[in-house]
Amino acid sequence: MKHTVVAMVEDRPGVLTRVASLFRRRGFNIDSLAVGTTEEQGISRMTIVVDGDDGIVQQVEHQLNKLIDVVKVSDLTGEDTVTRELVLLKVRCGAINRRGVLDIVEIFRAQVIDLSPTSLIIQVVAEEDRLDALVENLRPYGVMEMVRTGRVAMTRGEQTAAVHEEEPDELQRFHTESGRRPEGELPFTSK
Amino acid sequence: MRLSGADIVLECLKRIGVDTLFGYPGGVVLPLYDRMPAHPEIHHVLVRHEQGGGHAADGYARASGRLGVALATSGPGATNLVTAIQNAMMDSVPTLFITGNVARELLGKDGFQEADATGIIMPAVKHNYLVMRADDLAYTFAEAAHIAQTGRPGPVHIDIPKDVFLEEAEFTWPEEVSIRGYDVPGAGDDELVRDAAAIIDDAERPLIIAGHGIILGRAWDELVAFAEKIGTPVLNTLLGLGSIPADHALSYGMLGMHGSYEANIAASTADVVIALGNRMDDRAMGRFADFNREAKVIHVDIDASEHNKNIPATVAIVGDVKQVLPQLTAAVQTGAHAEWVREVDTLRDEHTDSMAVPSGPELSVQHIVTRISELSPEATVVTGVGQHQMWAAQQMTFTRPHQLITSGGLGTMGFEVPAAMGAQAALPGQRVWSICGDGGFQMTLHELATLLDEQLPVKMAIMNNGFLGMVRQWQELFYADNYVSVSMSQPDFVKLAEAYGIKGLRVTDIESVDAAIKEANDHPGPVLVDFQVEAEGNVWPMVPAGASLAETIETPDEVTA
Numbered sequence: 001m002k003h004t005v006v007a008m009v010e011d012r013p014g015v016l017t018r019v020a021s022l023f024r025r026r027g028f029n030i031d032s033l034a035v036g037t038t039e040e041q042g043i044s045r046m047t048i049v050v051d052g053d054d055g056i057v058q059q060v061e062h063q064l065n066k067l068i069d070v071v072k073v074s075d076l077t078g079e080d081t082v083t084r085e086l087v088l089l090k091v092r093c094g095a096i097n098r099r100g101v102l103d104i105v106e107i108f109r110a111q112v113i114d115l116s117p118t119s120l121i122i123q124v125v126a127e128e129d130r131l132d133a134l135v136e137n138l139r140p141y142g143v144m145e146m147v148r149t150g151r152v153a154m155t156r157g158e159q160t161a162a163v164h165e166e167e168p169d170e171l172q173r174f175h176t177e178s179g180r181r182p183e184g185e186l187p188f189t190s191k
Numbered sequence: 192m193r194l195s196g197a198d199i200v201l202e203c204l205k206r207i208g209v210d211t212l213f214g215y216p217g218g219v220v221l222p223l224y225d226r227m228p229a230h231p232e233i234h235h236v237l238v239r240h241e242q243g244g245g246h247a248a249d250g251y252a253r254a255s256g257r258l259g260v261a262l263a264t265s266g267p268g269a270t271n272l273v274t275a276i277q278n279a280m281m282d283s284v285p286t287l288f289i290t291g292n293v294a295r296e297l298l299g300k301d302g303f304q305e306a307d308a309t310g311i312i313m314p315a316v317k318h319n320y321l322v323m324r325a326d327d328l329a330y331t332f333a334e335a336a337h338i339a340q341t342g343r344p345g346p347v348h349i350d351i352p353k354d355v356f357l358e359e360a361e362f363t364w365p366e367e368v369s370i371r372g373y374d375v376p377g378a379g380d381d382e383l384v385r386d387a388a389a390i391i392d393d394a395e396r397p398l399i400i401a402g403h404g405i406i407l408g409r410a411w412d413e414l415v416a417f418a419e420k421i422g423t424p425v426l427n428t429l430l431g432l433g434s435i436p437a438d439h440a441l442s443y444g445m446l447g448m449h450g451s452y453e454a455n456i457a458a459s460t461a462d463v464v465i466a467l468g469n470r471m472d473d474r475a476m477g478r479f480a481d482f483n484r485e486a487k488v489i490h491v492d493i494d495a496s497e498h499n500k501n502i503p504a505t506v507a508i509v510g511d512v513k514q515v516l517p518q519l520t521a522a523v524q525t526g527a528h529a530e531w532v533r534e535v536d537t538l539r540d541e542h543t544d545s546m547a548v549p550s551g552p553e554l555s556v557q558h559i560v561t562r563i564s565e566l567s568p569e570a571t572v573v574t575g576v577g578q579h580q581m582w583a584a585q586q587m588t589f590t591r592p593h594q595l596i597t598s599g600g601l602g603t604m605g606f607e608v609p610a611a612m613g614a615q616a617a618l619p620g621q622r623v624w625s626i627c628g629d630g631g632f633q634m635t636l637h638e639l640a641t642l643l644d645e646q647l648p649v650k651m652a653i654m655n656n657g658f659l660g661m662v663r664q665w666q667e668l669f670y671a672d673n674y675v676s677v678s679m680s681q682p683d684f685v686k687l688a689e690a691y692g693i694k695g696l697r698v699t700d701i702e703s704v705d706a707a708i709k710e711a712n713d714h715p716g717p718v719l720v721d722f723q724v725e726a727e728g729n730v731w732p733m734v735p736a737g738a739s740l741a742e743t744i745e746t747p748d749e750v751t752a
C-alpha cells in the first residue's frame with residue numbers, strides 16, 4: 001500500500017543525501033519525493049510516497065527520525081488530506097487536431113500555458129488518478145515530454161505536520177549565518 | 192577570545208574532556224598538528240595506520256565509557272578510517288572522528304588527496320559535519336560530543352577543510368546544545384510498563400536477554416535488581432557479557448550462533464522473552480521467522496527503530512534502560528520461577544560436553560583462555576574475530592561491565608591489537624589481555640610499534656592455529672572439507688615481536704601455558720605470546736547460518752548441510 005510520509009527537515013547541506021541514502025540502504029521503495037521550503041525559515045518539507053506494508057512504513061518513520069537533521073515525521077496516510085501533484089505535458093498538436101486536445105484540456109480543468117504551431121504545453125494540478133487519466137487521453141495525439149512534481153499533501157482542518165518548535169533566536173542566527181546554510185557559493189549546497 | 196581554527200579544535204576537545212587523541216598526520220591537518228604542542232593537556236598517540244587509530248579510539252571508549260577520538264588527514268587518511276567508523280557504528284560506541292580536507296576553494300575540484308569524506312562516511316555514522324567556517328567549530332564540536340554520547344551512542348564525524356584550521360574566529364564554548372531534530376528518550380511510557388509488568392507477572396517461563404545497551408546505559412545494577420525480583424534466568428548477547436556478573440546465580444551466559452545449548456533452548460522455549468538493550472540481531476536470535484513463536488516479547492530499547500525490525504514485539508518500550516528498568520522493577524510482582532530455573536539448570540547439566548574445555552594433550556584455545564581468565568580475573572579482555580573470539584566469549588569469566596571488548600556487529604578482524612591499545616591507554620595501571628587470531632593479528636600488527644612508543648603493556652595471546660579458523664570450520668562443516676584459501680604460513684611471531692622491541696614468548700604444549708601467562712603478567716611492558724594451538728578445533732555448539740536457535744547442534748554428526 002502507498003503511504004504519504006511527510007518529513008520536516010533542517011535545510012542544511014547533505015540532508016537530501018541522508019534521506020535518499022537511507023531509503024536506498026534499507027531497500028525502501030520511493031514512488032515520489034517532493035522537496036520545498038516551508039512557512040518556517042530553515043525548515044524544508046519532504047513529501048515522500050512510499051510503497052510498503054505498515055511494518056515497513058513504521059521502519060521508514062523510525063529510521064527517518066533517527067537522522068539528526070529530520071525534525072519531525074508524519075504519516076498522512078488515512079488522514080483527511082488534500083493531495084495534489086502538478087504536471088506539465090508537451091503535446092504534439094497542430095491546427096487540425098487542436099480542437100480535440102483543447103476539449104480534453106477543458107474536461108480535465110487543465111490549462112494551456114504555451115502554444116506553438118506544432119505543439120502546446122498543458123499544465124494541470126490534480127490528484128494522481130486524474131493526471132493518469134489525462135495523460136491516457138492525450139497519448140493518441142503524441143505526448144512529446146512530461147514532467148511531474150510528485151505528490152504533495154496537507155491535512156484538512158486545524159491539524160498540521162508543521163514544526164512548532166522554533167529554534168531559539170541565537171541558534172537561528174547561528175544556523176542562518178553559518179556555513180551550514182550556505183547561500184549557494186559552495187559545492188555542497190542543498191539548493 | 193580570538194583563536195585560529197586549529198586552536199579552537201584543541202580547546203573544544205579539552206572542554207569535551209578529551210585527554211587522548213589517536214591520530215596520523217598529513218598535509219591538510221598540519222595546521223592542527225602545528226598547534227598541538229601548545230595544548231599539552233591532550234596527548235596525541237601517533238598510530239601506524241588510521242584504521243588502528245580508529246579502533247584504538249573505539250577500544251578506549253569501550254574500556255572507559257568515555258568519548259574516544261581519532262584524527263586523520265584527507266583522502267587516504269579518511270578512507271583508512273572507514274572500517275573503524277563502521278565498527279563503532281554497528282556496536283554503538285561513543286566516538287568522534289576528525290578528518291582534515293582540502294582547502295575550501297578546492298573542495299569538489301578533485302585536487303590532491305581530496306576524497307568526499309563527508310559523503311563516504313555519512314552512512315557509517317550517527318551524524319557528520321563539514322565545517323565551512325572557523326566560527327562554526329565550537330558549536331559543531333559541542334553538538335558532536337553531545338550526539339555521540341547520548342541516546343544510543345555512536346560515532347560522529349567532523350570534516351574540516353585545511354584553511355578553516357587557519358582562519359581566526361571568536362571562541363566561545365556553548366554551555367548547552369539544542370537540537371530540535373534530536374530527542375534523547377528517558378523513562379518508558381507508564382502504560383506500556385504496566386502492560387509489560389502484567390505479562391511478566393503472568394509468565395511461567397520468563398527469560399531476560401540483556402545486551403550492550405545495559406552497559407552503554409550503565410544499568411547493570413538495575414538489571415540485576417530486576418532479574419532478582421522476578422527470579423528469571425538472564426542471557427547475554429555477545430556484547431552484553433559482563434552486564435550481569437557471570438558468577439551470579441541467575442546468569443546463564445551467551446545465546447546465539449555459538450551460545451550455550453541451554454541458553455539457546457531456553458530462549459526457544461520461554462513463554463516471555465524480555466529483551467533489554469539489544470537489537471535482536473541475527474547472530475543472537477537465529478532465523479527471525481522461527482525465533483520462539485509462542486513467546487510474548489517485551490523489547491526495551493532506546494532506539495525505536497530496533498523495535499519490530501527483526502522480531503515482532505508484544506510490548507515495545509522506547510526508553511533508557513537505566514530509567515525503564517527501575518520502572519519495571521517497581522511494577523512487577525516479586526517472583527520465583529524455581530521450576531523453570533531448575534529446567535534450565537538441568538539442560539545445562541545434561542549438555543556440558545559441547546562447551547567442555549578439552550583436557551589435552553593437544554593445546555586448545557579453550558584451555559588457554561580459561562587459564563588467562565583464571566590467572567588474571569580482573570583483566571580487560573579484547574578479542575579479534577573468529578573461533579578464538581567465540582571461545583573467549585564462552586569460556587572466560589566476565590564479572591563486570593566493560594570487561595569484554597569485542598567487535599560484535601561488524602566482526603572486524605584486526606580489531607584485537609589496536610582496540611587493546613586504546614583500552615590500555617584508557618586504563619593505565621590495569622591489565623589488558625588481547626586474545627588475537629593469527630589471521631586478524633596480521634591485519635593490524637603494525638600497532639606493535641605504537642605499543643612500544645607509548646609503553647602500553649598490553650598482553651597479546653596469539654591463538655596460532657595456522658588457519659583462518661572460523662572460515663575453515665565452515666568449509667569443513669558446510670562445504671565438505673573443501674579447504675580453499677584458509678591455511679596460512681606464519682611469520683615467526685616471537686621474532687616479529689622482538690623486531691618491534693617487544694617481549695615474545697612461545698608456547699607449544701599445555702604444560703607451559705600457566706608459566707607463560709604468569710611471565711607475561713609479571714613483565715612490565717607489552718608481551719606477545721605465540722600459542723601454537725591445535726589446528727582444526729571447532730567451536731561448539733553452533734547454530735548454522737540461517738537456522739533457528741532451536742536447531743542448535745552440539746556435535747559434527749548433527750551437521751546436515
Ligand SMILES: Cc1ncc(C[n+]2csc(CCOP(=O)(O)OP(=O)(O)O)c2C)c(N)n1
Nearest residue numbers: 577578579602604628629630631659660661
Ligand atoms: C576484515 C575481515 N575480513 C574477513 C573476515 C571473515 N572472517 C571471519 S572469521 C575469519 C577467520 C579469522 O581467522 P583468525 O584471525 O586466525 O581467527 P581464528 O578463527 O583462527 O581463531 C575470517 C576470515 C572478517 N571477519 N573480517
Ligand SMILES: [Mg+2]
Nearest residue numbers: 629630658660
Ligand atoms: Mg587462526
